[in-house]
Amino acid sequence: MRKAIRNYLVFLWRSSQVALVGDWRYYAWMGILAVFCVVGLNAYARQLAHGLIVTGMSDQVSWGVYIANFTFLVGVAAAAVMMVIPVYIYKNEDLHDLVIFGELLAVAAIIMCLAFVTVDLGRPDRFWHLIPGLGQLNFPASMLSWDVIVLNGYLLLNIHICGYILYCRYQRKMPAKWFYIPFVFIAIVWAISIHTVTAFLYVGLGGRPFWNSAIVGPRFLASAFTAGPALIILAMQVVRRVTSGPLPEGLAHGLERAPADEMRQHPAIFDDLEQLKRQLPQLSSVPEQTLREILPGATVLDVNAGDTLLYQGETHPFAFFVLEGRVAVERKESGRFRMTRSVGPGGQFGEISALSGTPRVATAIAEESARVLRLPAESLRKLMKTPQMHRIISSRMSERLMITDRALMTLRGIVQVAMIINVFLLACEVFTEFYAGGLHVASSRYLYLGLHGYHALVPWIWTAITFNLTAMILFLLPVSRSLKWLNLTCVLCIVGIWIEKGMGLVVPGFIPTPLGEMVEYRPSLNETLVCLGIWAFGLLCYTVLLRMAVPILQGKLTQMGETGPARHGPSSAVKIAPAA
Amino acid sequence: MSNQLSDGTRPPLEYDGVTRRSFLRTSAVFAAGLTAIAAGLAPLLKLDDFPSLEEFVQKYYKEMTPEDMAKVLKRIEAQVEREYGIRPHVRDLKPMNGVEYVYCLNLSRCIGCRKCVHACVAENNLSRNPEIQYIRVLKMPHGSFDMDNAVHDYNPAMVPEKDHFYMPVQCQQCKNPPCVKVCPVHATWQESDGITVIDYDWCIGCRYCEAACPYWARRFNFKKPSVPKEKINPDMAYLGNRPRRQGVMEKCHFCIQRTRAGRYPACVEVCPTGTRKFGNILDPNSEVSYILRTKRVFIQLKEELGTSPRFFYYFDV
16 A cells, blocks of 8 residues: 555656656746746736726626636536547547547646636635535535536546546556546536536526526537637647657667668577567467467567668558567657657557558657567467457557547547537527517627627627638638648637637626616736736646656656566556557 | 666656756756745735634634624724724624515605715715715616616706606515525525625625626625725624625625614615605515505516515505
8 A cells, every 4th residue: 555655656756757857948838838827926916915906897797807718718628528428439549549638638727717716706715615514615506616516526537537547557557447437437427517517607697688598508518619629639739749859869860771671680489489478478378389370470670779660651561579679669740750659578569550451650660779579460360369369469459649630630520510500509599689689689789789889899709700600611611621721720719719708708798787787898907917827827737737648658657667567568558558 | 766777677768867957957947936936926915904814714604603703793893993993883683583674665756866875885884995885876768667778877967857767776685586596605695584695704706696686786895995984884783884805795785784773774764755665574564564555566676587576666656
């Protein structure tokens, strides 16, 4: 038990150290975010000292840009589920490795949500009044108390799922399914609930006709599933770009060599298979007869550091097992080197394209002098006749950490459909409001057309509508299959929905007041700085989380100092379950 | 953690090992960060409204014993004396048995003079800067009850103006109050005499009640309320007109410090036209019982919302 706790603390310590290491771009990015955080903190301190008078809010418009951002970010957090559902329910392979990035985004978004609610409080010192047991949480009557519970619950769920899977990867252990799969399914329902509850926060107010409409809940979900995955599409490309980076030391020149024929190779002997058996115990399940059958086709390669074993794009029917040393598997996407994986003794690579006869999706380069066993595909199939080897060889099919263009296109499909639904629901809302008319329409009139000479929000909402419609059309056109256009479309989505759902939903609900008074709202400078500070803090959190997660997922940060890899699994990641 | 492992396994990549240089660098970065954070927090030095520990851990109103309450009232009295130089009398008045307050307002009589607004401000120690008022008088065009046509900031030389009527709106003391339902911490609740009260020491200032109220009756202290020392009303109640803190809600409480001691609310007392009637609906001989029994038409604002106000508007018909 004590050892387990110690191991866990070492894990936290080592991964937090990783977060402090990076190149100059990393430091510059973190530095800029830190500056914004401190500026925001300063603005918040001013607000604490002088009161919410330093914001643009008033008794007439008593919620503003804080709650608007909160509402938007709950949507972003909920949208992580749009990656979880395809992976866990539809077994989507492309999104498999990315789902943890979505969940980490949810963690960062919820942290921002909680910060935005806190800065909106008049008496943050009394937050403990909300804690059940200590305070007086008005559950279940108040929708805000529901929000307190679902948001914190969602935060814990995501921290548990991500943390557990990353810790298992770090330990090179197979995650115990019962310990996280039930939580994944709870999180799916929970994600829908956080946004529904947030919508009910508004919908439940009978005195505010603008919000008191059943369609607000579905609209919230549709817009969340548009903006959230759009944000993930952009974030993933940033991750892909920065993790591509330079190759590990000593490998940079490896690509220029053409080492395939320089490599010393000789036919494998039975002792080589015995050596592999020691590192890959599952091989013992294969009858000796079969091993002797495959021996004639097997070759052992002795390579030096930097030698390339196979090139991305070429096609030949061989799979590889590492006997000694380590091999890096690098993948090129859109012209740059992306995610890598490091394979140690007992590990395998190249088996997927060997079996399927497809072009290699990655390049394999020896990180140090290594001995590698090369097997033709038919031998591989013979080995796979025992269930143990079958599991080992096919397990890797789903554990690649790679952000593929295909994964981004899957997300594009989700955003596309969600955007169409979002625009449709908006049209329903607008029709109901304006066609029937009546008193009900005052806030909508103010929002879309201006009322009694007040029209601060009109340019904003039309910008949002233009952005959303343009994004929808772009999504329908094949042009958005190119990354450049896809990114533009995603930015349009995010900005459009941020306006529509944030300021466009919160503020007009208050204008005119229930007594018909017209008072407009404009965020103050101080309020804006607090918002920027919180966004910077959220991005900082997300950057740190990614910085910690990526090396673990790549197999670069492991518990090797404590226990050798052979104890838990034969190689770098062979036994490791799919990332969640 | 050693970088060379005897069993030949690869040491972890660059992440281990703290050299002296990296230690110094890290320390420098941390020191700079802490300085920046401290500098960022500097405005907090101006925070004079900091709660004492005693206030911070103060119990919820309904969980306080009479002894707890006595202590709290003493503390409040001392605070008021320190701040305003006047010794107040702060009481925790409980609702009376067999009493349910109801307010009736005669729209045929109101002339829009706003004397009620001023009396309320004086009685309830409402902030003068920024101005907080519990009563909003609406000037409405003759013949229409549409509040979208209401004028809030009328300021003629003489009231009443031709072709208009006036409708004062304040907390309607609903039987089914949305504000109570939405409060996440039970800081506002309905008492047995029908008054919806706020524990100013429990409110967290989320302003959800302000969004929920269909009558725009709730007010938030966006900054520390300011009341001139000489204008302080020293007759105070815990749930009533004692000075509020920055960042909490407040609203009309039917002058709880007066009505629970058997007096009329300030707005009723000051009204020069007899527009405002107040009393116990459970007493069949009260004025309000008589009005609700005999007047043909009376109006509960936004009746369709089901809030069931205890505030009735009526006409001399």
